[in-house]
Amino acid sequence: MIRIKNLVVDLKEFILKDIDLEIKKGEYFVIIGPTGAGKSILLETIAGFHLPIRGSIELDGKDITKEEPRKRRIGIVFQDYMLFPHLSVKKNIEFGLNQKKSYRLDELTRFLEIDHILQRMPDTLSGGEAQRVALARALVNNPKILLLDEPLSALDLNTRKKIIKMLNKIKEGRKITIVHVTHDQFESVLLADRIAVIDNGRILQVGTPDEVFRRPNSKFVANFVGIENLFRGIANIDPLTDLSMIKIIDKQKSEGLLTVFSVTKKTGNVLISIRPEDILISINKIESSARNTYKGKVVSIMDQGTIIKVVVDVGVPFVVIITKRSFEDLAIKKDTPVYITFKATAVHIF
Amino acid sequence: MSYFKKTTITITYLFTFLILTVIFGIILRLTPEGFISNIKSEEMCFSLFLSITTSIISSILCMLISIPTSYAIARYDFFGNKLARIILDLPISFPPIVAGLGLLIIFGITFFGAALESLGLKLVFSPLGIVLAQFFVNAPYTTRILVSTFSNIDPRYELVARTLGETELGSFFKVTLPMAKSGIIGSVVITWARGIAEFGAVLIFAGGIAMKTETLPVNLFLSLSEGNIEGAITSAVILILISFIALAIFEKFGGGRF
Numbered sequence: 001m002i003r004i005k006n007l008v009v010d011l012k013e014f015i016l017k018d019i020d021l022e023i024k025k026g027e028y029f030v031i032i033g034p035t036g037a038g039k040s041i042l043l044e045t046i047a048g049f050h051l052p053i054r055g056s057i058e059l060d061g062k063d064i065t066k067e068e069p070r071k072r073r074i075g076i077v078f079q080d081y082m083l084f085p086h087l088s089v090k091k092n093i094e095f096g097l098n099q100k101k102s103y104r105l106d107e108l109t110r111f112l113e114i115d116h117i118l119q120r121m122p123d124t125l126s127g128g129e130a131q132r133v134a135l136a137r138a139l140v141n142n143p144k145i146l147l148l149d150e151p152l153s154a155l156d157l158n159t160r161k162k163i164i165k166m167l168n169k170i171k172e173g174r175k176i177t178i179v180h181v182t183h184d185q186f187e188s189v190l191l192a193d194r195i196a197v198i199d200n201g202r203i204l205q206v207g208t209p210d211e212v213f214r215r216p217n218s219k220f221v222a223n224f225v226g227i228e229n230l231f232r233g234i235a236n237i238d239p240l241t242d243l244s245m246i247k248i249i250d251k252q253k254s255e256g257l258l259t260v261f262s263v264t265k266k267t268g269n270v271l272i273s274i275r276p277e278d279i280l281i282s283i284n285k286i287e288s289s290a291r292n293t294y295k296g297k298v299v300s301i302m303d304q305g306t307i308i309k310v311v312v313d314v315g316v317p318f319v320v321i322i323t324k325r326s327f328e329d330l331a332i333k334k335d336t337p338v339y340i341t342f343k344a345t346a347v348h349i350f
Numbered sequence: 351m352s353y354f355k356k357t358t359i360t361i362t363y364l365f366t367f368l369i370l371t372v373i374f375g376i377i378l379r380l381t382p383e384g385f386i387s388n389i390k391s392e393e394m395c396f397s398l399f400l401s402i403t404t405s406i407i408s409s410i411l412c413m414l415i416s417i418p419t420s421y422a423i424a425r426y427d428f429f430g431n432k433l434a435r436i437i438l439d440l441p442i443s444f445p446p447i448v449a450g451l452g453l454l455i456i457f458g459i460t461f462f463g464a465a466l467e468s469l470g471l472k473l474v475f476s477p478l479g480i481v482l483a484q485f486f487v488n489a490p491y492t493t494r495i496l497v498s499t500f501s502n503i504d505p506r507y508e509l510v511a512r513t514l515g516e517t518e519l520g521s522f523f524k525v526t527l528p529m530a531k532s533g534i535i536g537s538v539v540i541t542w543a544r545g546i547a548e549f550g551a552v553l554i555f556a557g558g559i560a561m562k563t564e565t566l567p568v569n570l571f572l573s574l575s576e577g578n579i580e581g582a583i584t585s586a587v588i589l590i591l592i593s594f595i596a597l598a599i600f601e602k603f604g605g606g607r608f
Contacts, residue, residue, distance in 0.1 A: 068517070075514075
């Protein structure tokens with residue numbers, strides 16, 4: 001467990017103020033915040049790179065506030081990899097290795113699918129390869145904590161998905177605490193057990209993704225993490241359509257409030273979200289190929305300049321974004337009965 | 351081709367031609383017989399040897415002092431960092447002859463100089479003085495190059511090394527220094543070439559005494575003042591050759607970045 005108490009770090013150009021955090025053993029903890037919020041500085045302070053002017057950091061009950069980085073049993077991975085350019089991939093990975101543990105190398109490089117590039121130099125690697133090498137280097141010593149500083153931000157979508165899968169496996173397969181810093185809310189939903197939202201050097205909210213995204217405690221958190229139309233549900237595969245069929249539930253009631261179809265195949269407990277701009281709103285039922293159509297009524301209308309945010313209650317509230325022009329054409333008001341429609345491809349499952 | 355483009359290219363040609371004219375003006379003056387007889391002379395051999403040894407020693411000293419200094423300036427936010435940077439840059443901008451005079455005053459007529467001399471360290475008008483003069487003029491320059499080299503290496507490389515079990519010293523030697531390789535080789539070559547070429551400070555502080563503190567540039571100067579044109583040209587050609595060698599090494603390893 002990592003316990004951070006009243007931590008203050010002053011780097012002149014930036015200050016972290018009174019950070020209090022408890023990260024449980026084996027937890028995947030995501031720190032999310034905008035650029036310049038202080039997330040990297042917090043991570044580097046946990047690694048031992050900045051000395052706090054106040055407060056303490058404990059690891060498994062031991063005060064490591066002033067401990068040298070090499071004694072902290074921490075692995076760190078950066079967005080820009082930080083592979084030593086003068087050493088081969090193999091030498092990079094073996095950098096922190098003491099001889100006895102060399103058996104781990106094969107297992108690790110095979111798992112990360114880098115066993116075929118061990119002799120290459122870092123500047124010949126693709127972004128995804130470099131990031132997996134950096135992961136291997138950080139993991140080879142069996143650290144207690146893995147610190148990830150925006151590890152996916154420099155990668156393309158497919159590579160990102162692949163590495164997310166690997167990170168999920170690392171989380172399941174090892175007794176390791178992972179602290180992951182990002183500005184991307186989807187990454188946090190896909191990976192986090194718990195999330196801390198940070199801005200301007202302060203922690204604003206800590207909780208499970210569900211709690212933070214659905215019940216933001218401040219306007220900043222709401223605006224920053226703002227995933228609209230995030231619902232909890234139970235997914236099954238529909239044998240007729242071969243689509244995922246998700247029953248939306250909430251904490252109070254266990255029966256399905258609504259059934260939604262998605263092309264992403266997944267079963268069990270899931271979180272789903274539909275982007276407000278992917279939802280059509282209409283007065284009459286539309287005949288189309290879209291799988292999801294529900295009847296409800298308008299509960300609120302928010303004019304946001306060029307776009308209008310409409311909340312439609314179809315058993316659960318859906319946020320829909322339409323243009324001012326469509327809004328005027330539809331001539332809807334509060335309590336107008338409407339239909340909302342969206343495709344099975346628009347339903348994201350986490 | 352536009353006038354602007356034409357003009358800039360023409361100036362470049364003229365400038366290059368001027369440099370070549372000067373170099374060939376020296377080399378073409380040289381007769382093979384004159385070169386051989388001069389290079390065989392005892393005085394020339396002495397000054398060549400003296401120049402090479404003093405410049406190597408002063409280069410080593412420069413690196414020993416400049417590497418830690420430039421690292422501290424590039425990495426740490428300590429009290430006086432900016433001021434130290436400015437003061438260390440000062441000798442770059444003032445003439446070496448002034449540096450020579452300063453050294454002469456400190457080591458020649460103060461208690462400090464006298465104390466050193468009583469310990470057997472005679473610096474003024476001695477070969478040791480040549481080393482000190484070269485060091486004093488060149489070390490700030492070396493430091494400046496290395497500050498930019500170290501500033502360009504992301505400190506997070508060291509952080510990674512330190513989380514992987516290295517001490518600060520270990521991460522410096524295993525990561526930072528190898529990554530600074532081309533900058534360091536470049537600065538060694540420049541420091542060495544400048545050390546060999548140093549004249550003003552050496553002349554004032556070490557005295558330019560024939561067969562004692564006579565480096566190659568001093569040999570050139572003394573030959574010229576004795577009317578030995580061929581001797582002067584021989585020294586000049588050797589100095590040009592050394593510059594070429596330095597430039598070649600520099601281009602190969604330094605990547606021409608400074």
